[in-house]
Amino acid sequence: MTTSLAGTLIVMPALNEEASVAAVVREVHAKLPGVAVLVVNDGSTDNTTVEARSAGAIVAELPYNLGVGGAMRAGFKYALAHGYRNVVQVDSDGQHDPSGVVRLVEELQTADLVLGARFAGEGDYEVRGPRKWAMVVLSGVLSRVARTRLTDTTSGFRATGPRAVRLFAEHYPAEYLGDTIESLVIAARSGCVIRQVPVAMRPRAGGTPSHNPLKAAKYLARAGLALVFALIRPPVALHNGDEVVTA
Amino acid sequence: MIPIGTYILGIVGAVLTLGIVVEMLRKRRLRERHAVWWLIAGLLALVIGVFPQVLVWAAGVIGVEIPTNLVFFVSIFILFLVSIQHSSELTTLENRSRTLAEESALQDLRIRALEQRLAEVPRDGSSPDDAS
Numbered sequence: 001m002t003t004s005l006a007g008t009l010i011v012m013p014a015l016n017e018e019a020s021v022a023a024v025v026r027e028v029h030a031k032l033p034g035v036a037v038l039v040v041n042d043g044s045t046d047n048t049t050v051e052a053r054s055a056g057a058i059v060a061e062l063p064y065n066l067g068v069g070g071a072m073r074a075g076f077k078y079a080l081a082h083g084y085r086n087v088v089q090v091d092s093d094g095q096h097d098p099s100g101v102v103r104l105v106e107e108l109q110t111a112d113l114v115l116g117a118r119f120a121g122e123g124d125y126e127v128r129g130p131r132k133w134a135m136v137v138l139s140g141v142l143s144r145v146a147r148t149r150l151t152d153t154t155s156g157f158r159a160t161g162p163r164a165v166r167l168f169a170e171h172y173p174a175e176y177l178g179d180t181i182e183s184l185v186i187a188a189r190s191g192c193v194i195r196q197v198p199v200a201m202r203p204r205a206g207g208t209p210s211h212n213p214l215k216a217a218k219y220l221a222r223a224g225l226a227l228v229f230a231l232i233r234p235p236v237a238l239h240n241g242d243e244v245v246t247a
Numbered sequence: 248m249i250p251i252g253t254y255i256l257g258i259v260g261a262v263l264t265l266g267i268v269v270e271m272l273r274k275r276r277l278r279e280r281h282a283v284w285w286l287i288a289g290l291l292a293l294v295i296g297v298f299p300q301v302l303v304w305a306a307g308v309i310g311v312e313i314p315t316n317l318v319f320f321v322s323i324f325i326l327f328l329v330s331i332q333h334s335s336e337l338t339t340l341e342n343r344s345r346t347l348a349e350e351s352a353l354q355d356l357r358i359r360a361l362e363q364r365l366a367e368v369p370r371d372g373s374s375p376d377d378a379s
Contacts, residue, residue, distance in 0.1 A: 040352070058356065059356075060352040060353060060355070060356050061352055061355060062348050062349065062351075062352045063348050063351055063352070064348060066345055066348055066349070070345050070348065070349060073349055074349040074352050074353060077349060077350075077353060078353055078356070081353065174345055
């Protein structure tokens, strides 16, 4: 367990998270001793970098805001350059409980991409109405693409194994919803094994998501568009060490 | 027969367009790949400006009743193509600047790490050979 975590890099995309990032980094270090933490400052205008460094994280500073996708691709590239086998994405707002990382990384022994999905339980917030329907449709389609049952496709709590790290260091999308939806499609169509693991999540510091039906419709439209284009793009080859596996 | 003023205006407009495009190409302020559509548009305008019968003939062949409408159609079509080309170039540039931003962040990390290691090296005047 500790041996697998030694080759694991925690990547935290952070945009103006000076209030929470230090606490989250300290919590990760406390719960997962010895694991490396890379905070990718996604063009913050506040003290995110200083706070994260004071807590003992390595901090990469993007010169301007690229979105979660750009921050994550920088993280994957860093992992590749420094010989980390696995990358685990953790939000810097404290939404994800770091103790879930162990479970995700364990699952990587038989999978390339493991999603931490929120399940009904303590600290869970409920999504209702049109937004829920949007998420149900989305997870239905993505489950078929990924050939596994997915219930929480927009989860940002995910672990990536060596094959997927190499894939994502090159092809992680930067578009809106690209880091969640399109990255899943890219991985699935390249032949990555995708799995979902239930983890406990804490409510977001930024409040609950809105239930405005107009916003939900807009979200579904954009998600649908992202999904359709992800599906009609040519698939990317998966490099398995020296041999090339095409899906 | 069209009035002589309009005739001259058409030719002057076309020559001016071509002149500007060629001059910008000459001064390397416009790359060939971006200039292609403007050159085509300018040349077409010049041909039609000098020989308006060509336009009437082309409109007749295609079946456009009012020849001017053919001018509008072709103009809009060319502008449309240029727009698409620009959107595509913009996408390429965004991808490149994204990659550069990521690389620059990672290089910055490497420099920091190097600086830190340099600071740890004792400055007692030992020769570089001793360090290895």
